[in-house]
Amino acid sequence: MLRVLTLSTLFPDTTRPNFGGFVERQTLGLAALPDTAVTVVAPVGLPPWLMRRSGHRALAGLPRVEAWKGLTVHRPRFATLPGTGARWHAASLVRALMPVLDGLPAFDVIDASFFFPDGPAAVALGMRFAVPVSIKARGADIHHWGRVRREQVVAAGLAADGLLAVSESLRDDMIALGLPAATIAVHRTGIDRARFRPGDRARAQAALGIHGPAVLSLGALIPRKGHGIVVEAVARLPGVTLMIAGEGPERPALVAQAARLGVSDRVRLLGAVPHATLPDLLAAADVMALASSSEGLANAWVEALACGRPIVIPDAGGAREVVTSPAAGRIVPRTPAAFAEAIAALLADPPPTAAVTAAADPFSWERNAHELRAHLAGLVASRTPAG
Template identity: 70%
Template sequence: MLRVLTLSTLYPDATRSNFGVFVERQTLGLAALPDTLVTVVAPIGLPPRALRRASHRALARLPQEETWRGLNVHRPRFLSLPAANGRFAPALLARAVRPILDRMAGRFDVIDASFFFPDGPAAVALGRRYGVPVSIKARGADIHHWGVVRRAQVVAAGQGADGLLAVSAALKADMVALGLAGDKVGVHFTGVDREQFHPADRAAAKAALGLTGPVVLSLGALIGRKGHGIVLDAVATLPDVTLLIAGDGPDRAALAAQATARGVAARVHLLGSVPHAELPRLLQAADVMALASSSEGLANAWVEALACGTPIVIPDAGGAREVVTIPAAGRIVARDPQAFAAAIAGLLAAPPAQDETAKAAASFSWARNARALREHLVRLVLGATDPASPRGVTAVR
């Protein structure tokens, strides 16, 4: 029996159904494997009471422990200090988790941290306290942002962990450039649920949403890094094209103002946060999924779009070249409106067959993801008990 403690500050709850849904899906897949017991610790960072907004108050009311999607999930609170820019977050997180792990001492074999910061440094400290190996997975922003802002802490965690994972080979290269050992980092691709994400009749999918004509979907949090404004400017130059933007965040008002200023407010629809289960109907209706991210690890949205037979237009960011591997998958272009407009127009003029596009996602599977993760964690546990057993892994696909 492999007993895994999954530690993740990215995990869904009753107030945030889409928050870290990919971590949840990976964890559920791991827990479903034979001889595997998973306990989840999903710490919640809260600012001091004087700074709490309504969303923080809702988080504070969540249960400290619950059964969530069939798994035992602990949700300890730790103090988040915005002005400190993450400096104290790992120590505060670890302190909040220790009482739970003290009660579990001897009942977990490995700590699987599913985000690099602050989870990774906290996991390494906890692994030392309880004498178990630690794995840390990098997903993108945790390296591209925190690897700059809190570089020393990120590098120390990477050096102290027994094994590391990255969602793409490109992200692994970024980790090596940061100063982490390449032979310690495995590439661990995401998965996709093909029962939900699959090609469907595009005209019927549009009709179900009350849409006609060409449709472009931009999918992700409404923050500058995701580049929704670039896609909006591109679509503004393409007559009769409707743009759907699915996601929420601080840039919502600015995007609405931008659509008005470009004279395209009538054909730009800000959908807000869309439950993950409802994304397939949007992706099946879209002719193109365009996302102008400045940085990514390997976006789940890319893979989910392809699985629906919808080609993507993206910049050369993160694992883009590990996803756009055939012409039917879409285009990798410069991160500017002109390049996006040209690529979108080209795909609308000569759309690839949906089944050909879907082939680009054929290698992404949650079952494969779960098996590879278990094999990786088993190697770490064996390495902790047998010094001759290698702990690092160069590829887990």
């Protein structure tokens, strides 16, 4: 029996059902394998003055322990101090987790599913409980925290027993940061092919009250995702509707931009959308466009392909590992003009659906789970004395 402690500050809860859904799905796949027991610790960071914001109050009201889709999930609180650049997040996390882990059944390995602050905390806890530690990098945890908290990120990476990256590109970025190449394995995301598959476009559009050419952009409404670039691109394409699924602080700016460009009637801000409904949105679209400035390997890219929708994305993260054929879409400069040209080309000459979905074939949650278990079991075996 392999006993895994999965540690992730990026994990869904009732207040944030889409938060870290890919971590949840990976963990569910791992827990479903034979001879594998998984306990999840999903810490919740809260500032000392949490009662000033309703969002903090909602997080504070989460249960400390709950059954979540068949998993036992512990949600301890740890203190965060806004304005400090997360300097003390990892130390605070260790202090909060030590008594929690003391009360848990024995575990063989810690699987940290986000690099910061999870990674540094996992290394400290691995030393305390004498178990190996794996840390997985997903994109922003390297591209952002590797810059802001580089010393802590690098120290954790050097001390961990094994490292994972969601793409070859991210692995290269980790090596450039100073992490050891020999310990970094590529562990790609998965896709639920039973859920994400081609749908009825006419029916999906009718349900949404739209018709004609449509583009979908998926992701939090934050500058890094580049939704404004897609808004301006679609403004250059008469008759094309843009749906944006996501929520965040950029919403007012996007609303104002659409009004300024005279396309408010063609830009729909859908807000946070449950993950289970994404296939319907993708069915209603002809193209998925996401202008992220950085990514690891975005699940949204692969989910779109599995639904038969080509993608238009910049050369960010693992883009070239996903767009491996013209049918999969286009990799373009991160400008409105380039996005508009690529979207127009795909709308004018749509690739065969079967060729688009084939681009998603290398991505499987079953493969993801088996590779993760083998990786973690290997770390445990390396700590076990021979004979």
